[in-house]
Amino acid sequence: AQSVTQLDSHVSVSEGTPVLLRCNYSSSYSPSLFWYVQHPNKGLQLLLKYTSAATLVKGINGFEAEFKKSETSFHLTKPSAHMSDAAEYFCVVSRNTGGFKTIFGAGTRLFVKA
Amino acid sequence: KAGVTQTPRYLIKTRGQQVTLSCSPISGHRSVSWYQQTPGQGLQFLFEYFSETQRNKGNFPGRFSGRQFSNSRSEMNVSTLELGDSALYLCASSFWDRALYGYTFGSGTRLTVV
Numbered sequence: 001a002q003s004v005t006q007l008d009s010h011v012s013v014s015e016g017t018p019v020l021l022r023c024n025y026s027s028s029y030s031p032s033l034f035w036y037v038q039h040p041n042k043g044l045q046l047l048l049k050y051t052s053a054a055t056l057v058k059g060i061n062g063f064e065a066e067f068k069k070s071e072t073s074f075h076l077t078k079p080s081a082h083m084s085d086a087a088e089y090f091c092v093v094s095r096n097t098g099g100f101k102t103i104f105g106a107g108t109r110l111f112v113k114a
Numbered sequence: 115k116a117g118v119t120q121t122p123r124y125l126i127k128t129r130g131q132q133v134t135l136s137c138s139p140i141s142g143h144r145s146v147s148w149y150q151q152t153p154g155q156g157l158q159f160l161f162e163y164f165s166e167t168q169r170n171k172g173n174f175p176g177r178f179s180g181r182q183f184s185n186s187r188s189e190m191n192v193s194t195l196e197l198g199d200s201a202l203y204l205c206a207s208s209f210w211d212r213a214l215y216g217y218t219f220g221s222g223t224r225l226t227v228v
Contacts, residue, residue, distance in 0.1 A: 032213045043118070043204055043219035051214055090157070094213040102147075102212060104157040 002027045004093045006105035014113045019063075019078040021108045023091035026072060033074045034092040035065055038107075044090060050074060061085070086112045116140065118220035120205050126226045132193040135223045139186050139207030145169070146188040147217065148180060151202040160203075163188055164210065192225075200227045 007022040025031060032051045036044040048059025055067040065076045074091060091105040119138040127133050139146050147170075148160040159172035163182035180190040186207075192199055202224050206217035 032216075034216050036217075036219075041221075041224075043120075043221045044206075044217070045219070046216045049216050092216075094216075102159070102217075104149075106156050 002029075002031070002093055002095065002101055002103050004091050004103050004105040006089075006091050006108045008108050009106065010109050010111065012111040012113065013081045015083055016080050019076070019081045019085065019110065021076040021089050021091075021110065023074045023076065023105060024072055025074060025091070025093045027093055027095060029095045032094045033065075033067060034094065035059065035063070035074075035076050036090045036092060037087045038090065039087045047076070047089075081110075081112050083112050083114065086110055118205055118207050118218050120203075120220035120223050122223060123221065124224045124226075126228060127195050128228055129195055129197060131195050132191060133195060133225060134189055134191045135203055135205075135225075137188045137190075137205030137207075137220060139188070139205075140218050143207035143209060143218070144186050145208045145210055145212055146182055146186065147206045147208070147212070148188070148190050149204045149206065150174075151204055151222070152200075157204070160190065195227045197227050200225060 004025045034049045035047040038044045047063050048057045050057050050067045058064045063078045088107045088109045090107050094102040121136045145164045147162040150158045162170040166182045177193045182188045202222045204222045205220045208217050209215045
């Protein structure tokens with residue numbers, strides 16, 4: 001079975017402070033993991049992906065995520081938040097072994113205070 | 115290169131009517147997936163088409179259908195609209211292995227059923 005849990009529905013940070021969005025997953029197979037961002041009234045944009053190469057993955061706009069198999073986590077981080085980072089973020093687990101399957105987390109809304 | 119194009123962007127329909135939404139994927143992408151996004155249910159998978167064949171299907175009633183053409187463009191149709199069908203419908207295209215490459219999303223079609 002495959003599942004993904006985003007541990008916070010809302011996260012609020014001040015501009016210039018670090019961002020941490022938490023994601024735990026479970027998968028019977030070696031998963032691929034993704035983070036997407038969605039700004040209001042827009043589609044989702046791929047931020048970064050892990051597909052069994054380096055465990056520390058760098059994405060666009062200064063975001064990065066670390067795949068930790070022992071903790072079944074794939075948390076998204078950014079050293080310094082910008083106002084434009086305010087959006088909803090989705091953690092996604094996907095596989096093509098044993099049948100194609102893509103599962104989206106419920107999303108974490110990030111608020112950035114000036 | 116052109117992104118994923120969804121038309122129309124906004125649509126208002128009356129209960130009982132039917133609607134057709136269109137999606138043109140990125141050139142070279144042969145997989146097209148459709149998702150329904152609502153505040154209460156989040157992102158829910160409708161179906162995926164690859165090379166004109168439905169490859170995967172979510173748990174939606176038969177009122178929801180889709181198809182893909184030889185140029186990879188896809189349409190989805192909802193018949194006998196219900197108020198609960200009001201949602202943002204997102205189309206996502208990818209190479210054949212979306213577990214490896216991830217999705218590119220369109221901006222969505224906002225459907226309001228009154």
